[in-house]
Structures are given as C-alpha cells and as structure tokens.
Amino acid sequence: MSRIGRKPVDIPKGVTVKVEPDNTVIVKGPKGELKRTFNPNLKITVSDGQVKVERPSDEPFYRALHGTTRALINNMVTGVTQGFSKRLIINEKTYKGEVKGNTITFSLGFSHPVIVNIPEGIEVTVEKQLVVVSGIDKELVGQFAQKIRHLRKVDPYKAKGIIYEGEKIRRKAGKSLSAGAK
Numbered sequence: 445m446s447r448i449g450r451k452p453v454d455i456p457k458g459v460t461v462k463v464e465p466d467n468t469v470i471v472k473g474p475k476g477e478l479k480r481t482f483n484p485n486l487k488i489t490v491s492d493g494q495v496k497v498e499r500p501s502d503e504p505f506y507r508a509l510h511g512t513t514r515a516l517i518n519n520m521v522t523g524v525t526q527g528f529s530k531r532l533i534i535n536e537k538t539y540k541g542e543v544k545g546n547t548i549t550f551s552l553g554f555s556h557p558v559i560v561n562i563p564e565g566i567e568v569t570v571e572k573q574l575v576v577v578s579g580i581d582k583e584l585v586g587q588f589a590q591k592i593r594h595l596r597k598v599d600p601y602k603a604k605g606i607i608y609e610g611e612k613i614r615r616k617a618g619k620s621l622s623a624g625a626k
Contacts, residue, residue, distance in 0.1 A: 449510035473524025529578035
C-alpha cells in the first residue's frame, strides 16, 4: 500500500470537508473555498476529523492515483488554512515589475513592457526586485510563478533574469583569450 496514500489527512478546526457523490471534494476554511473532482473509483471518506482515501485494487494506475489524491486533498486543506506562496527574484537592477489592478507590468530589457494578467485567486506583490505570488491553490500559485519566471529566462553567462528565491544559477565561463592569439 502507498505510504502517503494510507495516511489520513487531519482536518484542523475551522475547516470543513465535504465529499459529494461524484467524488468532488469541497474544502472550506478561513482563507476561502477549494473544489476538486477526483477519480470516481477511489473511495474518499470523512470521519472523526480525518479524510481517508482508499483504492479499489492494487493495479499500478490506482496505486499511483492513491497517493496523488491524498496529497492533493492535503494541499487543499493546507491552502485554506495557511495558503501558499512562491518568491521570485528579478536578478538585474534595470529590470522592474509593477502591479496595477489585476495586471503586472514588467520592464525586462525588451523594447516593450511585458503585461501579464493576474488570475483570480492569486495575489501578487512586488517590492524592488522581489515578486511574491500567493494564494490558496498550490497548483495555481506554482503555474503562475512559473509563467512569470519564463518571461525572462536566466542568462547563464551574466545571471540576468527571473529566478526562484534560493535557486542556484548554473553559470558558464565566458570567452577567454586563447594562449597563442595576439
């Protein structure tokens, strides 16, 4: 049995979890509400302040789905209680970002500003060279942070670009003068 899949998800105080007949799980908490539909063959039950996921058989498909479903439900519970955030660093002094309403305008060294719409359920703050993407849906936060990161990929020679906080940049050596050239 899956080690992750068989662990029950504890429901903290202030959070309600409801499972509908079509295996749609609705999680409500202090930060908001999340809703997701899972495979109808999995059995999701809520009892004694815990959510348990059971699979119908030991087929590889259901074994893979078992742990994934439990992890997604755990992320939903964590999201409505604490939320998730990703921190990005604009790694060049001349590059800038600015939030205006529900859009972010980036100046990334192109001939034009790059404008990105912020999806519903996501909050973005920009302080100097730091962009913080936060929200209750872990998947949506990660996707949007990756979308911002891909606006200006990191140059391996000068390390210019947008990176995650704490990410190591793999640097390449620049051109060097050959020994025999004059």
